[in-house]
Amino acid sequence: MTDRDYEVGESVAVPWGLDTVDGVVVGAYGEGSSRRVLVEVSLGEDATETIPFSPRALELARTPEAQRPPGAWVDAARFENSVRDAFLQTLHELKPDWEEQAYSDVPIAPGARIDMAFVLADRLLIVEAKYISRDRPFDDASGLDQLRYFLSRLRQEGMDRAVALLVVNRQPSDPLLKRAYAMRSSGVPVWVLAWEPENVEAEAALHNALSAAMFYEFSDA
Template structure:
């Protein structure tokens, strides 16, 4: 059994699974794995269609995206989304370690929040939890919807009953309309600590770092 500790997903050797192949999706069979954490790779045997097969390594997040219905995940969407999230994970870790030098932890990917909820990134900091939801769009002109903030707000309220204090951040490569910024401000005024930031892989993460710094300064009680 292959277990991805960061997503709590189990990959059973011999399981049939959909995998990305170029800009298409094909069927393969899980045959093993190697590495751990962000370096974990699931080995999948793929039929090349000419009677031969090849064993290919895939990051778990690419497999997760490939399992989504085609209507929600157009061909090739996994490529950009997976790269974006991997890059964002590294940037988040770098910024957090710079602002919280005493923190020796790491950024957890696809963290479970209860039985039915999952957040893209979670960092257990010395005095708080940081929840980060990433929204990647192929069309960067597509505006981020306020419903994403409402979803994260529900996560925060659910955590308050039985977890350490938590703050949240929504990061997107798309446009951040004024309505979304105002919704986040209203949540903070209501003592729901949430921020939103735009970031693209080729950008210097100035806006992202400013939002994270505010989230880390927000007063919380244990």
């Protein structure tokens, strides 16, 4: 699969959580692996947002064989539940006095929802759980782009102290890890990690990433 040029005004499908939504290309920027296509996405009730996507993410969203096979939602739901349970357990381990405030499927904009949100004493922690079928190509960019959008929406609503984690069921690629690091360095606090129940290494990675997110120092601190 090779990247192609997208024309302004072109209708495209874009990845959105575990599904896709329609959008319209309004521009592009960057070169090579940093290239992003700007897509205006309708979120219902006449609300729209312009969101950057990698060309590969758009190609995957429009390729029929890349869509989830029948029944894949069951595996995705099980994965999301296991991620939520793991976060609750680890949060209580890191903060034994934490007064549990955990929410699922949180609306953040018309047609847009956060998989999970955990309210801590001094920050909001949001989590996107992405289950990618083993026979489906794994796009690195869309999950981080989605979290960047969510953090931007939270800032617009006055929630400046928010951090985000992308949890996938495969080992993150080096480019994905490097991009997350670059985003943190530029003031966008996101982390990415793989999760697998009853995997000691995965449990350690989750503990480390969550600890880093909980103690991340905001620029206003």
